[in-house]
Structure formats: C-alpha cells, structure tokens
Amino acid sequence: MKKKVISIALVLALALSFAALSGCGSSKVVLNVYNWGMNIAEGEDGYIDVIALFEEKYPDIDVNYSTYDTNEALYTRLKNGGASYDVIIPSDYMIARMIAEDMLLPLDFENIPNYELVDEQFKNQSYDPNNEYSVPYTWGTVGIIYNTKYVDEADIGGWDLLWNEKYAGRILMVGNERDAFAIAEARLGYSFNTEDPDELQAAADLLMEQKPLVQQYSMDNIYDAMDNEEAWIGVYYAGDCMLMMQENPDLNFYLPEEETFNVFIDAMCIPSCAEHKEEAELFINFICEPEICGGNMDYLGYGAPVSAAKDYMDPEMASSPVAYPDAETLARGEAFGALSTEAQQLMSSLWTDIYGGEASA
C-alpha cells in the first residue's frame, strides 16, 4: 500500500513538472533559425556565443537552432513543407531561385535599422537586385586547402593541383554539384553561370577524369580528414579553411593565381513558412550589430559584410589575406547566379552520373 502511495505521488510530481514546463514554453516565442553547419560562434574557445547573447537581450525569445549541409538540402526541406523556419541563410544563387519561386518574404527594414551599416558593395546584388529579401551574413571565397608536409610547393598555384596524379587518393573534391562544376568551368575558362549544354558536358568530362584521383566527395567531413591528414588536398570555403588551419598548423590555403574562383555571399532571409517574422527581423538586426558581427566573424573566418565590425575583431583575423583577399585577387572572383531550370537539371543529372559512375583508375 505504501509503495502504491509513493508511486502515485511520483506520477503526480512528474505530471506537474510537465505542466510547469509547457506553461513556461507558451509564454516565449520560439524562433527557428536554420543555418549552415559550423556557421555561428557558439561560445567555444573564448569566442562569443551569439545565440546566448541574443536570448539575453530578448528574454522572451527562445532560439531553436538547427543546421544543414548544402543549399540544396535547405531548398528541399522548405519545398517539402511541414517544417517551419523563421530565419534561413542561403547563398546567393539559391536566394535568386527562392525569390523566383516565391519562397521568401520581403523584409520590413523598419525592424532592421542596422542594414544601414552593411557595406554598399554587398547591396544591389544580382540575386536580390532591389534589396528586398536578404541581408548579408558573410561573404567568402572557394579555394584550395593543402597540407604543406606532403604537397610540393612547385605544384600549387592553380586548380590543376586537384587533377595532379601525384596526389591520387589524397584529394577531397567538394561534394555539391554547383561548386564542383564551377572548378571544372574555371579550368576550361567558362563562366560559372554557363547554360550551354556542350560546356556543361565538357565540365562533367573533366570532373569524371578527376574522379579516379578523388578520395571522397566531401562537405563538412573535410574537417576531420584534413586535420588527421587522411587527405592532403581539399577544396572548401575560405572561412572553414581558416578554422582547419587553426587546428592543424601544417595546413595552408590559396586561391588560384590566374583562374577564376567563386566569391559567394550568404545572406539572411525569412522563408514564407515563417511564423514569427518580426522576431526574425530582430534576429537579423542583432546579427548586423558591429560588435556581434565582429565576434561572430572572428570565429567563422569569413568576410564581415559590415566594415564597422572589424573594430571588434581580432586584428590578425581582420587583416587575414584568406578572409580578405586583396582587390586584385578579388577581381578574379565570380559570383553564382541562378541557372535556368533546364541547365540546373542537366547539371544535376551529369553530377549524378559522375557520382554513381565507375571511374577506371
């Protein structure tokens, strides 16, 4: 009998605590932020914790933070419905596509006064020509990271390092179609936004030729493979490369000396499924505050679209040639634009062929 009383009491206590929890939840707005993996400072190693600072400033908002791997994964998640996100951070070409497909809400800039601080060079971009839907989060480049212990300095300098048979099986190729095609297109001297089927086919042939040398088509797992030296050469985003270089001092990064390379902007947007638009705008505004932006970029190693943020950054980071290449180098950069549906589908099917095909070594 006594046992029974105790267990009933326990059940009651449990039920009450659940009630208390849910009561607590209902008074707070839950803001769903969906960002790239490894793409915000979270308070490790002495960096700021952006989300905690936001929640401190706005105690009525709870941030529910989750991550994705590729622009395409983000697109699919939104397109399939059923998910609700308030802030997303896609890249330029994906923003253009989402605007064209009515997937984004126009922003109310009354709530984002800090937009004024964003540098002019990041406004009026072709993906959002009237600055209605997006606020830049970072910008950066795609280049080559390599391990100086194993890679001969004479071999570096261009994209051809990724086709160098000396390093067969040690090369990590970037694992999404748009970035992979861009590198082949750069080698062939084509635009990254070409829709010509012959040019896309030629780029695919070049990627197939590279396949026997590739250890893996990788995204975030490049961190692990470069850090423990399983791979010696990889292609990735400059900011991530800086993080890897901090982990393993033998790693180094370069942008091709003569060929073109991708310059991208990731920008904050509000998808049409958003439930808390106003709070989302508060969040976007908060991210643009120079102090927050600077602290965040210190961790990310990407370019800050807000110049005033540099005052709050580690001076070494703010002057790093990896994060901030000089103007001459940047002139070789090319941005991604939206591709036509036909070109997009052709690229996808060519990429599937490369990915699934068997390359003879």
Added chain:
Amino acid sequence: MKTKALASPYIVWMLIFTIVPLAMVFYFAFTTNSGEFTFTNMARAAEYLPVLMRSVWYALAACVICLLIGYPVAYVIAQTSASWQRVLYLLVTLPMCMSFLLRTLAWVALLRNTGIINTLLAGLGIGPLPLIRNAGSVIMGMVYNYLPYMIMPLYTVIAKLDPRLIEAAQDLGCDSAQVFRRVILPLSMPGIVSGITMVFVPAVSTFYISQKLGGTNNTMIGDIIELQFKGSINQNLGAAMSLILMLLVFVSIWLMNRFTGEGDEGVATL
C-alpha cells in the same frame, strides 16, 4: 470480430506510414516536376542499373559472409544451457543498442590510412594497408552491422529443432556430416531464408555505410537516391529509383519465400 478490432491500431499505422508513402513514391515516379504523367523518370532511373547491380552484388556478398559466420554462432548458442543461451543471445543483440551511425564511424577511425590499425602496423614497419574505401570495406561494414539479423532467426529455428530427430538419424547410421546435411540443415532452412532476407533488404538499400567506408567507386543505389533528394533536387527521379529498388526487394523476398514453401515458420515476409 473482437480480434479484428484489436488489429485496428496497426492497420491505421500501416495505412499512414506504409500505404500513403508508397502511393506517393508511385505518384512522384510517374510525374514530372509540374505533375504531368511521364515515363521519363523510370527510363532515366534504368540508366543507373550498373549502380543497382553493384548494390545487389555487395548485399549478396554480405549475406553469404553473414551466413558463414552466423550459422556456426547460432548453432553453438543453441547447444548451450538455457541460461547461457540467454546471455549469449543478449551479447549478439547488444551492439544494436548503439547507434548504427556511430558504429560505422568507429570503423572509419579504425580502418583509415591514418587510423588505429594502420598506425599500429606502421609501428611494426608494415603498411599502410588499403583497408578502407574499397568494395571490401563496404561489405565488411554491412556484415558487421547486419550480422545480428542473421544470427537471431537462425538461433530461433535451431534452438527449436527436435533433438529426437537428430538421435533418430544417428541411430539409423548417419555420421555427423550426414546428420548435419540431411537433417539439421534442411530443418533450419526457414531460419536461413529469413536471415538472408533480413540482411539483404537493409544491405541493398544502405547509403551511409558506402559513404563512410567506401571510395568514390563504391557508390550504391541508396547514395544516388539520397543525392536526388538532398543534392540534386530531383525528387521524381529519386522516387523512380526507389520504386525500382523496392520492386527488386519484393521480387527477392518472393523468390526466397518460394524456397521454403508454404506454412513454414520463422520466415520474415516483412
């Protein structure tokens, strides 16, 4: 009537989580992006037959190895005392308590060139051996992950074998090889079929194992399907590929069930 009512939660469950998704796969496989009827997806999906055959090949190899390892293990467990059987059975199923993803990642840490095994071998002046990113490592990953699914049905069937049948065979002059071949093996056929089905089906459709343990030439049909949904944004082609894979799985289950005939126990029909 009353028993039928008891099944209704399951019927509702199946309707929502099996029938509706299946219908959606059919719908996407035979429509274009804008919803018009088409056969293009199926024709495109058929172009990836080599990848499908590669997957079937790996899965079959994994099945054979699982059977060769699993049968003796199941047999030995079934011969021990009841309390030992419980302990050993628990040990077989124990790895399944841990996330399958974690276990596969652990193999990466063991097998890679800079991994634990090759580092130890380097200390002895050997290597590095090509332990990872080939067909062998993918099949090994499958065997490791799916072995319990082979052992469990085999053990269940072997443990229930009537010892009097074996004694009778011995009395009638069979040597131990004959007893095994003519009595034990035929009687454990339902377990073998069920084990092969339970290993083959998840193995042929896996994608994670090949991505982590395979190289760029070991891509499986599951990887290509995943790419259509997560990378290339072509759900219709992905659905068509899934449909072909499902047909293959159904045909192989049907074939396996024919081996044992009707009315046998322990056959997984999924």
